[in-house]
Amino acid sequence: MTGRVIDGVRLAATIREDVAARAAALAKKGIKPGLAVILVGQDPASQVYVRNKVAACEKAGLHSVLEQYPADMTQDALLSRIETLNVDPHIHGILVQLPLPKHIDSHRVIETIAAQKDVDGFHISNAGLLMTGTPLFRPCTPYGVMKMLESEQVVLRGAVAVIVGASNIVGKPMAMLLQAAGATVTICNSKTRDLAWHTRHADIVVVATGKPGMVTGDMIKPGAIVIDVGINRSADGKLCGDVDYASVKEVAGAITPVPGGVGPMTIAMLLVNTLEAAERAQLPSTSR
Ligand code: GUN
Numbered sequence: 001m002t003g004r005v006i007d008g009v010r011l012a013a014t015i016r017e018d019v020a021a022r023a024a025a026l027a028k029k030g031i032k033p034g035l036a037v038i039l040v041g042q043d044p045a046s047q048v049y050v051r052n053k054v055a056a057c058e059k060a061g062l063h064s065v066l067e068q069y070p071a072d073m074t075q076d077a078l079l080s081r082i083e084t085l086n087v088d089p090h091i092h093g094i095l096v097q098l099p100l101p102k103h104i105d106s107h108r109v110i111e112t113i114a115a116q117k118d119v120d121g122f123h124i125s126n127a128g129l130l131m132t133g134t135p136l137f138r139p140c141t142p143y144g145v146m147k148m149l150e151s152e153q154v155v156l157r158g159a160v161a162v163i164v165g166a167s168n169i170v171g172k173p174m175a176m177l178l179q180a181a182g183a184t185v186t187i188c189n190s191k192t193r194d195l196a197w198h199t200r201h202a203d204i205v206v207v208a209t210g211k212p213g214m215v216t217g218d219m220i221k222p223g224a225i226v227i228d229v230g231i232n233r234s235a236d237g238k239l240c241g242d243v244d245y246a247s248v249k250e251v252a253g254a255i256t257p258v259p260g261g262v263g264p265m266t267i268a269m270l271l272v273n274t275l276e277a278a279e280r281a282q283l284p285s286t287s288r
Pocket of ligand 1: 095096098120140141169266
């Protein structure tokens, strides 16, 4: 058996087209959705990610500003910049790229972003809304994964889902979304005993560990859906995921490639969240 390849590039393009059409409708009312992206420091991978996010905004007709600051920016200066953006009427979404330099408390930073502009969905009030079943913003990567599962018509109700990786950015919100859709969810982490036992029982495996090739074909149930959130650079300079693609593809029912899988979906869902933040900002405050 060889698994289907879930094409994130194609699905993301469809979503971006829809965002562009909705942005054009807003433009007729004189509103241009605006995203501010803040990068502190010189991390090369983060620089690529933020540039891709800003470029995608421009292509879809959204306004975006990229603010880059030196690694020694003070926490106070960053918080004060966020407070200014919180009240800027042209900015509907604020994204601070993570990780931040060690001297900056990322929790403080995230909590300073106005919840209604938190297009990453990382603010505790957004995490709480997600957990209690009334999400305002769904975190972009897990949201993109849900769209991929939907496009593959994967039945989630009653499915067994195993998530490898328990981060606030991916693993935990992924669990909330899958659980809300009716799946039975296990979150594994780096200390999980006999990880393969868990993954082999899963209909859906989502891997977000940052460890290349961590999940191999012998750990997968034949026909399972395997979603690889990892983006790593191998010794020969090529991009690779957290899943051993060659061996898993032989067993899985469907698999996401790296590159061209989850990555483009994360950006597409950021555009959706920014557009919807702008749409909501036009509504009377009682109906938001
Ligand atoms: N770093 C890695 N992924 C993300 C993300 O989705 N949002 C932000 N802000 N930083 C990240």
